[in-house]
Amino acid sequence: MASLSQKDLLSIEQLSVDDIRLVLDTAEALKEISSRAVKKVPALRGKTVINLFFEPSTRTRSSFELAEKRLSADILNFSASASSVTKGETLLDTARNLEAMSPDIIVIRHSSAGAPHLLGRECRSSVVNAGDGMHEHPTQALLDALTVRSLKGRLEGLKIAIIGDISHSRVARSDTLLFHKMGAEVWVCGPPTLVPADFHLLGARVTSLMEEAIEGADVVMMLRLQNERQKEAFIPSAREYFTLYGLSRERMRGARKNAIVMHPGPMNRGVEIESEVADADYSVILDQVANGVATRMAVLYLLSGKSGLKPARKPR
């Protein structure tokens, strides 16, 4: 059985180009299952997957759960607000407790960057990062790549513009790393207050002019702007933000003719994206959601043979 080169999926950074291709090809093949009358295959029968969510999430969590169910895994959902965990059990203890239940795969979403790494070091089971702080969201980047590849037929040579709050976005990091690795030309764009000074070192061209980012783009990816960025003095107002970085029909005219619009969700209509653009036929936001299930099925499937390998470092 084909499998990934590592026990865990912690980041795009540590995936090879071959790993990425393998996930995308596998996901492509698994897509068909979701259109069957009986949407279930026995690939993970007898395997246990724990969904460990320390941060509220509807979209990612349902997507993982559906992927697990379609592969016939046994599922345990564990959610906790990170703050209540801080008062009681440490993440390390939680990890050891879960480990004692012998799961095969742990899917973790956590507000602290690096939390999945801690888990991966301590656990024999495979760990899948479902988003850690401002660090990475690797399955999101993989599903984005699957969406682009299915529609464009390739990743290499495409111009991908990622626009918005780059600093606080784990999606921006994972997408940049992935598309850059696969040979696309990645541009990131946002106000200077929301783009880290060293972001170009991740493989992106950086601009604060939206027109420059969109010019000739094949893919325009919009990021959500959180309300609290105003209070923290990153931007003056949502209104001014929209005039500078909102995606309007007019701005889309600068993109390539068959360009597509993406958004990892949830969207703020009228803040970073005009409603008409979100609902236009070149918007593939719902394709992303559908591809999310197939991508996560692929990741779980490819990791399911990996658990039981020794962790990178011995548990302390």
Add this chain to the structure above:
Amino acid sequence: MQLILRQGRVVDPSRKFDQVADVGIDEGRIAEIAPRIPGKGRREIDARNLAVLPGFLDMHVHLREPGREDAETIATGTAAAARGGFTAVACMPNTQPVNDSGAVTSFILQRAREVSKIAVYPIGAITRGSRGETLAEIGEMARAGIVALSDDGHPVSDGQVMRRALEYSRLFNLPVIDHCEDLALAAGGVMHEGYWSTMLGLRGINPAAEEVQVARDAILARQTGARVHIAHLSTRKALETVVRAKAEGVTNLTCEVTPHHLLLTDERVASYDTNAKMNPPLRGRDDVDALVEGISSGAVDVIATDHAPHTIGDKMLEFDRAPFGIVGLETAVSLVCDRFVRPGVIGLGRLAELFALNPARILNLEKGTLAPGAWADITVLDLERQVEVRAADFASRGRNTPFEGWTLRGGPAMTVVRGKVVWSV
């Protein structure tokens, strides 16, 4: 004579002395240093192939007692210091309660007399509760025995409070040790802001947070004439500010660096190991290079550890939730010997200035010298000794070191306090 150290290489920068000699000690004090001391001491130590230096003083440690005896105590912290080659430590006031009163100062000194084999010098808080608002009772603490003032861990953000503290400190000739950090610029960051913070998705600490505060302190030092010592300085720009002020005649401004800022860069955070989390954070290569230049050029006055023990339960958390700080007492001297003395970046004379003479001068202590009549506080080094860093062997309760498993050449061989051997290999 009580003790004679025979034929070691005796290095004492206070007297520009560097030659193979015997060191005779009587009644706890240096009695004589001569090529050959006749007769026999009550105890004799063969110091051939060893270096005999004035006792090292770590002017920046956290002993955690009173309040967090689960992390460290005066007994374990001073035992760690002795094992690391230190004959004295100055302990920061961020205990629970904060050392902002004569009573807490007296408690620390009392405990030290009971349990410590090395000298302990308490540092008093600048402001009440180290809250940065009103002055602590500095005179009371001075009478009880503090050697410096600091709100370490909590910068004095209010410039006017800092100015008043500096003016007032002159009354007692106490140096003010400042943890320089503009909290608004630091913005809750957990590591150095740069490529690695971007890559790892961790909130960065803008180096300007340190640099603007160092600049403010340099200006206030010039204006008030008070003695200002910059704790754990960590960037090139901050060091340039200190060097410029000194060159302009502000000789009452001094600074220290830590071994970890001399040896590690922010890349060390890449595995989210919380033993790479400290404040100021590990910086970039250019900053590290500047600090290393600084210890050899003389721009840096002192090497101090910022020894900050934490329990495993407190430290082994998600990176952004873990407390800042690492232990340093038992690795500092070996790290500096291996990385800087053996390769010739600094000589033994400079080493003795950084670890003994300068900290003693800054704290107004008649220490850091092997002059006849001085207390016989001596650090003996073996530059050939192989040292493997193993946290499990530490005398400190803290295990939080980023140097676990490092193999080093050179380190302390013996620690002598007032003529008594308090630790030897």
